[in-house]
Amino acid sequence: MSAAFDKLARPIQKWTRQQGWKELRDIQARATHVLMDGNRDLIVAASTAGGKTEAAFLPLLSQVLDEPCEDSGFDVLYVAPLKALITDQARRLEEICRDTDLPITPWHGDVSSSVKAKATKRPRGVLLITPESLEALFIRRGLEIPRLFGATRAVILDELHSVLDSERGIQMRSLLTRLEIALKRPIRRVGLSATLGDMELAKAYLRPDSPSEVEQVIAEGGSAELQLQLHGYVAGDKDDEGPSATDAIAQHLFENLRGSDNLVFGGARQAVEIYSDRLRALCEKEHLPQEFYPHHASLSREHRDFVERRLKDGTAPTTAICTSTLELGIDIGDVTCVGQIGAPFSVASLRQRLGRSGRRPGKPAILRQYAVEAKLTPTSNFSDRLRLGMVRAIAMIELLLEGWCEPPQREALHLSTLVHQILSVIAERGGIRAQQLYGILCQIGPFRQVDTQLFLDVLRALGQPEVALIEQASDGLLLLGANGEKLVEHYSFYAVFQTPEEYRLISGGKELGTLPIDNMIAPGMLLIFSGRRWLVQEVLARDRVILVAPAKAGVPPIFGGDPGNIHDRVIQRMFDVLEGQKRPIYLDATALELLDEARSNYGQLLFDPGTIAQLSDNAAVIATKTGSVRTTTLALALRASGFTVQTHDGFLEVFGKDESPELIDALSALADGKEVDLFAHSPNLLFEKFHPHLTEELLQKDALSAHLDASGLAELTHAILGRD
DNA sequence: GACCTGCTGCGGACTG
Numbered sequence: 001m002s003a004a005f006d007k008l009a010r011p012i013q014k015w016t017r018q019q020g021w022k023e024l025r026d027i028q029a030r031a032t033h034v035l036m037d038g039n040r041d042l043i044v045a046a047s048t049a050g051g052k053t054e055a056a057f058l059p060l061l062s063q064v065l066d067e068p069c070e071d072s073g074f075d076v077l078y079v080a081p082l083k084a085l086i087t088d089q090a091r092r093l094e095e096i097c098r099d100t101d102l103p104i105t106p107w108h109g110d111v112s113s114s115v116k117a118k119a120t121k122r123p124r125g126v127l128l129i130t131p132e133s134l135e136a137l138f139i140r141r142g143l144e145i146p147r148l149f150g151a152t153r154a155v156i157l158d159e160l161h162s163v164l165d166s167e168r169g170i171q172m173r174s175l176l177t178r179l180e181i182a183l184k185r186p187i188r189r190v191g192l193s194a195t196l197g198d199m200e201l202a203k204a205y206l207r208p209d210s211p212s213e214v215e216q217v218i219a220e221g222g223s224a225e226l227q228l229q230l231h232g233y234v235a236g237d238k239d240d241e242g243p244s245a246t247d248a249i250a251q252h253l254f255e256n257l258r259g260s261d262n263l264v265f266g267g268a269r270q271a272v273e274i275y276s277d278r279l280r281a282l283c284e285k286e287h288l289p290q291e292f293y294p295h296h297a298s299l300s301r302e303h304r305d306f307v308e309r310r311l312k313d314g315t316a317p318t319t320a321i322c323t324s325t326l327e328l329g330i331d332i333g334d335v336t337c338v339g340q341i342g343a344p345f346s347v348a349s350l351r352q353r354l355g356r357s358g359r360r361p362g363k364p365a366i367l368r369q370y371a372v373e374a375k376l377t378p379t380s381n382f383s384d385r386l387r388l389g390m391v392r393a394i395a396m397i398e399l400l401l402e403g404w405c406e407p408p409q410r411e412a413l414h415l416s417t418l419v420h421q422i423l424s425v426i427a428e429r430g431g432i433r434a435q436q437l438y439g440i441l442c443q444i445g446p447f448r449q450v451d452t453q454l455f456l457d458v459l460r461a462l463g464q465p466e467v468a469l470i471e472q473a474s475d476g477l478l479l480l481g482a483n484g485e486k487l488v489e490h491y492s493f494y495a496v497f498q499t500p501e502e503y504r505l506i507s508g509g510k511e512l513g514t515l516p517i518d519n520m521i522a523p524g525m526l527l528i529f530s531g532r533r534w535l536v537q538e539v540l541a542r543d544r545v546i547l548v549a550p551a552k553a554g555v556p557p558i559f560g561g562d563p564g565n566i567h568d569r570v571i572q573r574m575f576d577v578l579e580g581q582k583r584p585i586y587l588d589a590t591a592l593e594l595l596d597e598a599r600s601n602y603g604q605l606l607f608d609p610g611t612i613a614q615l616s617d618n619a620a621v622i623a624t625k626t627g628s629v630r631t632t633t634l635a636l637a638l639r640a641s642g643f644t645v646q647t648h649d650g651f652l653e654v655f656g657k658d659e660s661p662e663l664i665d666a667l668s669a670l671a672d673g674k675e676v677d678l679f680a681h682s683p684n685l686l687f688e689k690f691h692p693h694l695t696e697e698l699l700q701k702d703a704l705s706a707h708l709d710a711s712g713l714a715e716l717t718h719a720i721l722g723r724d
Numbered sequence: 725g726a727c728c729t730g731c732t733g734c735g736g737a738c739t740g
């Protein structure tokens with residue numbers, strides 16, 4: 001055994017031998033050297049089941065066993081974003097520590113209060129906890145924090161890649177600084193992550209003040225062979241003979257996946273249900289045992305456990321048709337193939353999904369991508385003619401093959417999460433001065449984009465009598481207000497993310513249905529609902545209502561025109577695909593036909609002066625050639641100039657009104673730096689959980705920092721007009 | 725044209 005092995009404590013060595021391991025894995029040996037020879041922070045990056053957990057825990061547990069700490073408190077803190085992961089890891093650690101007296105304490109909402117009471121009475125060993133439960137400890141037991149964590153020598157952050165730029169990630173960073181402030185000393189940070197798009201950004205996330213001091217251990221590999229296929233399908237009309245695209249895909253999955261373990265990502269819950277149903281029917285028809293099961297968050301925990309167990313134990317062949325539920329989380333073992341129906345939303349997620357396949361030596365990773373495109377008619381929308389879904393799938397596969405994936409987003413203000421942490425720190429301490437609060441959250445903590453003026457504006461908003469989340473005592477101390485007390489008291493406070501709320505769509509007093517909105521929607525924009533195109537008339541964000549009218553203009557694309565958060569680089573690659581000649585070898589015959597069709601239709605759009613094409617007298621298409629942030633910004637700017645606008649991947653469809661200026665004139669004005677009020681028509685600005693407590697002005701600043709790029713508008717319009 | 729994640733303390737009924 002190696003030098004790294006010799007460093008481990010005896011009981012840990014014994015466990016390792018019992019596993020039949022001849023050697024520590026490479027990342028485990030390297031992590032052991034880093035963790036046992038110094039006190040540096042560390043990021044361990046490897047795929048699921050790559051041995052990351054042991055890489056962090058074997059050396060840290062060895063230190064705890066060989067050099068016990070005199071102070072009271074848990075020795076090691078482990079934070080993970082999923083309850084299932086905590087339960088799973090606790091079980092593995094129990095095994096490792098069986099011959100020691102180190103207690104392992106899983107702590108989340110499903111853990112009984114007796115376990116928690118016992119652990120807090122005499123805190124020792126390893127605490128495995130969710131960010132929300134840790135938040136609750138700060139709020140409910142603020143004064144006990146030093147006693148609970150006085151001995152803590154390291155905190156392990158699992159699934160680091162999944163929280164890097166999210167609200168929960170900011171919350172976790174804030175909690176870590178608050179922990180260090182309460183203990184008056186730094187605590188070593190160890191991040192466990194999937195392969196990252198940008199290691200430097202991850203280091204800055206883990207230790208913002210000294211990212212260059214963070215060590216990294218990255219798994220070698222990714223050497224598995226990749227087998228790729230992209231299957232194209234054309235959605236049929238009702239009167240068409242032959243199977244629908246859905247039936248054809250189900251048949252193809254049935255024939256190719258039967259008899260092995262697979263994951264098929266269906267995109268949406270409804271699609272997951274439809275495909276599962278077809279596949280079940282196919283099994284019944286052939287009198288075969290059932291092996292295709294749906295898996296998404298609306299299904300019961302019992303059913304999901306059943307599917308996960310079947311995948312993991314490998315006794316019976318199992319294919320899960322799933323949403324992103326099976327992208328993260330516990331190890332479900334190796335699968336033969338990963339299916340993806342429709343274009344994914346990010347290359348990072350595609351890579352993570354593909355990482356579930358081809359993990360055994362000598363086995364290839366297999367990706368089967370399915371693209372469904374509309375049957376074209378003389379009145380088809382331009383976006384259907386350009387086959388944008390399939391083109392995006394190709395662009396993402398190309399970027400995946402090049403090893404690229406999206407880096408974390410730029411630093412935003414995160415005002416909703418700031419509100420949460422303001423209330424939480426006040427609750428933890430009973431009361432605090434504004435200046436000290438600013439220091440904790442914005443100078444040492446993660447809200448560094450927030451200057452003192454903005455911070456005071458936020459405090460003022462929260463202190464408004466009708467808001468009453470905080471108040472100031474006569475001695476200047478900030479306290480919770482009446483509403484703040486109520487909010488913090490309820491257990492629903494601990495989570496910092498919003499549970500999606502649906503907007504009601506109303507046309508002429510009649511309700512059309514509900515739609516979850518997580519994008520910038522403003523009056524004068526078009527949206528698709530139940531196969532029809534609607535003009536947004538008014539957004540009543542605080543009532544969660546959108547008033548719409550049937551839109552006269554144009555035929556809607558098969559899928560809506562509401563692009564999610566697509567990165568600039570993906571859109572640029574889509575244009576490379578449209579403008580290029582290369583015919584990727586992984587496309588099947590139909591996909592090749594669709595690609596040729598897309599290129600030919602793109603050529604016929606006659607873009608002049610390069611990026612603007614006139615569709616009819618009052619309709620034009622602009623190729624923005626850039627991602628959703630800048631495309632949405634231009635959409636709002638044109639809307640402010642009187643146009644009706646619909647967004648697509650890298651394109652805007654623009655309709656004039658009688659009183660609207662010519663499109664070129666409007667773009668020229670923007671290129672010349674004309675100031676427009678992007679919020680002139682009250683777009684929806686309530687995206688996050690604590691947004692409803694902020695003023696319109698603060699909401700606009702938050703949106704500008706995260707969802708829009710006002711300063712890039714002149715540059716974008718310059719490019720569109722072909723100016724230098 | 726999406727998807728996912730999380731949650732305390734207390735009172736009262738019941739069991740051994």
